[in-house]
Amino acid sequence: METIQCDVAVIGAGTAGLSAYRAARNAGKHVVLIEDGPHGTTCARVGCMPSKLLIAAAEAAHAVREAPGFGVHPGELNIDGKAVMQRVRSERDRFVGFVLENVAAMPAEDKVHGRARFTAPDRLQIGANLEVAAKAVVIATGSSPEIPSGWAAAGPRVISSDAVFEWTDLPRSVAVIGAGVIGLELGQALHRLGVRVVLIARGDSVAQLKDPQVRASAAQALGEEMDIRFRTEVAAIQRAGDGLELRTRGANCGTEERVEQFDYVLVTTGRTPNVSGLGLDHSGLALDEKGVPKFDRHTMQCGESCIFIAGDASAEIPLLPEAADQGRIAGANAASYPGVKRGLRRTPLAITFSEPQIATVGQGYQELLNGREHFAIGAVSFDDQGRSRVMRQNKGLLRVYGEYGSGRFLGAEMVGPRAEHIGHLLAWAHQARMTIDQMLDMPFYHPVVEEGLRTALRDLSKELQKPPPPPKPVPNDCTPGC
Structure with a gap:
């Protein structure tokens, strides 16, 4: 059996795997990237990019239907389904092509095709005749859709x-x-x-x-x-x-x-992490109830081992920006193992490209509700928000959360127009640990949808000036013998 010796082995060449590969290679390490399927990433092939192409076509059709509301009458709408899907697939293939070009540019000796499984924490077998011996391993095998x-x-x-x-x-x-x-x-x-x-x-x-x-x-x-x-x-x-x-x-x-x-x-x-068939019983790792290795979200290290995990395989946050960040952290720490450091985990930001759009930022309502500290809420409806009415997109609600005492912005949940852009503003403010007053000091143009955000922040500022509610009762200690 042939054996390849390397510093870091990365299983999976999706967004997380490619990010891990680059981080480990930038650290000067010999990295082997193992993939058993087609290259191109979930995002480019079947995820965020082709779905947005379909949504863009749908928005064009919707604009024609909505035009009479502005006094514009474009005539009968005709949707050519074959042309719609041709554009979706051709543009999708173009995005996939960019990824394939990047993979093709990698050194041939860094790429291995085949299904990997652990035979030991630092050893992987690919097929019947190849073994990879690595000082550290990154699991970045992605996920698959579930159909009962x-x-x-x-x-x-x-x-x-x-x-x-x-x-x-x-x-x-x-x-x-x-x-x-x-x-x-x-x-x-x-x-x-x-x-x-x-x-x-x-x-x-x-x-x-x-x-x-x-x-x-x-x-x-x-x-x-x-x-x-x-x-x-x-x-x-x-x-x-x-x-x-x-x-x-x-x-x-x-x-x-x-x-x-x-x-x-x-x-x-839902989607299932692709971790079955990896031979995790030979990895020595502790697994959760889903069979996913337990890991530290700040280092992406599984226990104290030489194995790291990133992307959808971790079953943490199945979003491309998170996969890229996790891959970067996992790859850098795999390269420096056993010297492991906490990586930057950014403010949570999730966007749904429906209409109205949906965005969540920072700490969500349920997470705050489950916490020990009280929080204040400010809100704005977009029903009568100026720019939203101008565009005839005046639907939705934004709720922002703030911390009593410090006045710090904690998070937000929103459905409404331009949520993808407002979500980014709020995510930046949250990561910068800004207070509500500091956010209100920022410039707001007129007329823009963001003026609705200012209304919600003003509402939250007023709520934070009120006395906070009494502390939540601490549950009685029911430990035997107390």
Whole structure:
């Protein structure tokens, strides 16, 4: 058996793996990058980029429909599904091509193709005849979409989001299961492109929102445009001719089943970290209930071992910026192992490209609610916000959270126009540990949507001037013997 000796072995060549590879190589180490599938990253192939291409087409169609509200009458809307999907796929391939060019430019001796599995904490076997011996290893194997086996048994028209971007034409109808980020983005885009869409949500969650008032505002705004059914369960999916029969019922007992026909059922209920088959039983690592190695989120080190983890494989925050940061931290620490340092973990920022857009920044409502300290809340509705009304995008709610005493900005949850831009402003303010007063000292132009942010911050400032509520009661110590 051939053995390759290296300083760092990186398993997986997605966003996290490439980031880890570059960080370790920049540290002057010999790095081997192992990949068993096609190169190109999840983001470029089946994630953020092709989904935004579909959303861009949907926004163009929606603008035509909304034009009469401005007194502009463009005529009958005609959506060419084949042309829409041709552009999505061709531009997607262009983005993938950029990644492939970068991979092709890497030294050939740094790249290994095949499936890796641990035979020891510092040894990997690839296929039958190759072994990689490394001083440190980075697991960056990504994740895969989940489709329950009972649903998948209905055939190939029960799909994940990956399959959408291989369509050559738009279907007539799609049932989307799951009201998370992917379900909302793709469901609304398809709806705007003339596809009959029903979105099924088992609970009342909307994307990443936890604040009940913001979540309710999002549900109302999105529900006014498309058919979203919250608290609805999938009873069965089965083949029906060339399509599928979907049976659903309300979450309450005794609710009658609803039977409908669709061309496809798109399952967007989650993704699973790709850690099975890695031979983790030979790694010596402690695993959590999902089978993912336990790790320090500041160093990405798994226990005290020479193994690090990054990206979707860690099951922490499945977002590209987080994967890139985790990969950089993991790669740098793998290169310097056993000298491990805390890396920069930036302010959490998550954006859903629905309309209205959804953004969460910093500490969320539920996280703050679960904490020991009280916090104040400021809010603004976009219903009557000036620039929002000008654009006829006046829907949504922003809630900002601040700390009593210090006046520090803690976080925000938002649904509304231009949330992707407001979210960035708030993330920068949060990472800079700014106070609400400092944020209000910043310039605000007129007329802009950001004036709504200023209104929310002013509201929060007033709340912080009030006495804080009494401290939360500390639970009694029920330790035996007390």
